[in-house]
Amino acid sequence: MVRRSNEKRKLIGELVKNAKAMIQAGLSQTTRTCGQPSCACHSDPARRHGPNAYLTFRAEGRSSGFYVAPEHLEEAKGAKRAWDEFWQAATRVAAINREEMKVRWQTARKARVGR
Numbered sequence: 001m002v003r004r005s006n007e008k009r010k011l012i013g014e015l016v017k018n019a020k021a022m023i024q025a026g027l028s029q030t031t032r033t034c035g036q037p038s039c040a041c042h043s044d045p046a047r048r049h050g051p052n053a054y055l056t057f058r059a060e061g062r063s064s065g066f067y068v069a070p071e072h073l074e075e076a077k078g079a080k081r082a083w084d085e086f087w088q089a090a091t092r093v094a095a096i097n098r099e100e101m102k103v104r105w106q107t108a109r110k111a112r113v114g115r
């Protein structure tokens with residue numbers, strides 16, 4: 001029980017740390033053709049522009065997204081990773097809470113029955 005509450009404290013620390021940076025979004029990287037018909041990108045797929053990165057997400061029921069400049073790509077990846085880690089820690093905390101609740105209820109029941 002002590003070990004579990006230590007783990008829980010550590011996990012809650014991870015939740016707080018990740019909550020500060022996390023974003024919930026997909027990261028897609030696509031190449032594209034430009035507006036100049038004479039540009040090589042129109043005839044040779046290998047010479048398309050990019051890849052350009054976009055964060056994609058749903059907001060208010062609609063698909064949305066925005067461009068990620070190359071200098072922000074690592075930050076975007078880190079923010080996505082923070083969400084994954086937040087979710088994993090939250091799932092673990094929820095499992096510990098469930099187990100603690102079960103034990104607490106069983107203990108209360110035994111105390112009642114034992115009276």
Ligand SMILES: [Zn+2]
Nearest residue numbers: 033034039041
């Ligand atoms: Zn082009």
